[in-house]
Amino acid sequence: METIATPNPWIILPFGLLLAVIALAPLFFAGWWGKHYPKAAFALGAVTLLYYFVELKAYHRVYESFEEYISFIALVGSLYVVSGGVHIRVKGESTPLANVIFLGLGAVLANLFGTTGASMLMIRPWLKMNRYRVTGYHVVFFIFIISNVGGCLTPIGDPPLFLGYLQGIPFWWVAEHCWPMWLVANLLLLAFFYIWDVKNYRRASSETRRTVAEPPDTWKFEGLPNLFFLAVILGAVFIEKPHFLREGLMFAAAIGSFLTTKKAVHQANAFDFHPIKEVAILFAAIFATMIPALDWIKSNARELGTPTPSFYYVSCGALSSVLDNAPTYLSFLSATEGAFIDTNTVRQVEHAIKSGAGKADAEISGPNAESIRNTLDALRKYHPQEFAKGEVTISQIETAFLLGNQQLNAFILAISVGAVFFGANTYIGNGPNFMVKSIAEAGKVRHVPSFLGYVFKFTLPVMGPVLFIIWLLFFRG
Secondary structure (H helix, E strand, C coil): CCCCCCCCHHHHHHHHHHHHHHHHHHHHCHHHHHHHHHHHHHHHHHHHHHHHHHHCCCHHHHHHHHHHHHHHHHHHHHHHHHHHCCEEEEECCCCHHHHHHHHHHHHHHHHHHHHHHHHHHHHHHHHHHCCCCCEHHHHHHHHHHCCCHHHCCCCCCCHHHHHHHHCCCCHHHHHHHHHHHHHHHHHHHHHHHHHHHHHHHHHCCHHHHHHHHCCCCEEEEECCCHHHHHHHHHHHCCCCCCCCHHHHHHHHHHHHHHHHCCHHHHHHCCCCCHHHHHHHHHHHHHHHHHHHHHHHHHHHHHHHCCCCHHHHHHHHHHHHHHCCHHHHHHHHHHHHHHHHCCHHHHHHHHHHHHHCHHHHHHHCCCCCHHHHHHHHHHHHHHCHHHHHHCCCCHHHHHHHHHHHCHHHHHHHHHHHHHHHHHCCCCCCCCHHHHHHHHHHHHCCCECCCCHHHHHHHHHHHHHHHHHHHHHHHHHCC
């Protein structure tokens, strides 16, 4: 069983600096950042990689992170390209009920296109269908629901969950365990929005509502052949071997989508590669610099005490509000593994599988017998083919240890929901948030809130109560 090299804590500094500059640079020196962010990102990443290559000689650890990065960018990039090839044209103006239905549909689609893809696909139709009365709250609730909370049902939905999937969290485990939180949060947000939107709708004269808003909308969907490429991407997610076949299919789907989509559709969506180029560069640096942070946390997690799921939900969420939620999620997942995984049990499970004893685990005895059986049961449930062949990895065994213990499930659930939901709290909590804001401002939407206006006018009075209710119902105990 491979041991994790414990890095010097000082080498975590590039990771902290990178997250800080990603969060603050667009607010305080956007012009410089727009020109020089690749240099800053690659310089910080190079410091960490040199340390791991020269000082620790941990080549395999760097390669693992490289694999995860390729998988991550293949999914995010391919979904971005495919969603950019689908355009929704809408004529007419929307009523509050139609708006609620649209946002609810977006919450579902976010799990297929990802929050970034769904946001780029739906923001322009959303602004157009509300154009005679669109204002700041239309933009904010779109960010709350479609750009964040809606994507909590699948690993495709939000980057933190896909990183968890790459770490061994089973694909359907997310939907199986997160759907109650997803349903409650979205219903609450839709109810808040409906109340807000009805007030706005009634400000217009009855004549305006009758002639402009109440006739049925006309919808036209362009680029629907891209649904084939979406299906290829979704199918590829489940392919694990051989290495990079999954990613190759995703990239091929993206290329096929881009080459076969009509130019007019891309123009209607104002499609270009700049946003995904920025994501690719910044996350290359994030995946490099976060290696020592994850390794240090995993090695020292037991010394940090035994926090509760409630603490994980709030802490992971609070950091996800001001930092990127994907590396924040991985940091807390690493802390969970370091704090609770019993390495002795993991070794015994590995030995039982290799020796064949795992096939008849009823015969297993000893002080760790129950924990070993629970882990074996989780492996059978979530990795049946690998278990049958005796080819499960250490990472899969460690994840199965957490998933096989119902009490430990709550910690994974807490960081999953916390990372996704709290990412809606600020413009910098999740990648699509700033993209939506920029598109709204380019479309001359009135009263799009500033950074602080977003927090004080919408996050605290709207997301705050929703997040508190989710904690009260699901994580308080």
